[in-house]
Amino acid sequence: MAWIAALVIVVATLGYVVALYNRLVRQRQMAEEGWSGIDVQLKRRADLVPNLVETVQGYAVHERELLQRVTEARQQAREVPAGDVAARAQAEGLLSGALGRLLAVVENYPDLKANANFLQLQEQLAALEGEIQMARRYYNGATRDLNVLVESFPSNLVAGAFGFVKRAFFETDDAGRAVPQVSFRG
DSSP: OHHHHHHHHHHHHHHHHHHHHHHHHHHHHHHHHHHHHHHHHHHHHHHHHHHHHHHHHHHOGGGHHHHHHHHHHHHHHHHSOTTOHHHHHHHHHHHHHHHHHHHHHGGGOHHHHHOHHHHHHHHHHHHHHHHHHHHHHHHHHHHHHHHHHHHSTTHHHHHHHHTOOOOOOOOOOGGGOOOOOOOOOO
């Protein structure tokens, strides 16, 4: 009779460990899916930058230094290794700041502000910023849930045994960042 009770305890414990493991795997996959969503939006924005710079360049001849900074920030963001969330967040924050300064300078060029191509690019950029923020919230939520499991008892025992680790949040320096704004006023 005692061996049956011991067997039941072992089976229940194994079932619990399997359930925790599967929950950790699910949360890790959700965090990876979230990062993929951020990555896609950031790549879309990086692909839009050359078109924006080219359009502005024709009008804003005196803004070469600013245009160069935007181009360099884009290149730095593209060179960050795929899994380095903190470095990617920092590089993308610099790119966002450079884009914000670029759009602020556009106010000095009324012809550019009225250019249909520029307006379309500006609208696309504003939409992408919203998509990036949604992807960032999803990723950070999934990362939070995974990190809670990795650190909480008893799931931390299973996480440690199977190599689950905390993930970094995707955070940018919002205080120093000018979010591009779309304005259809002349």
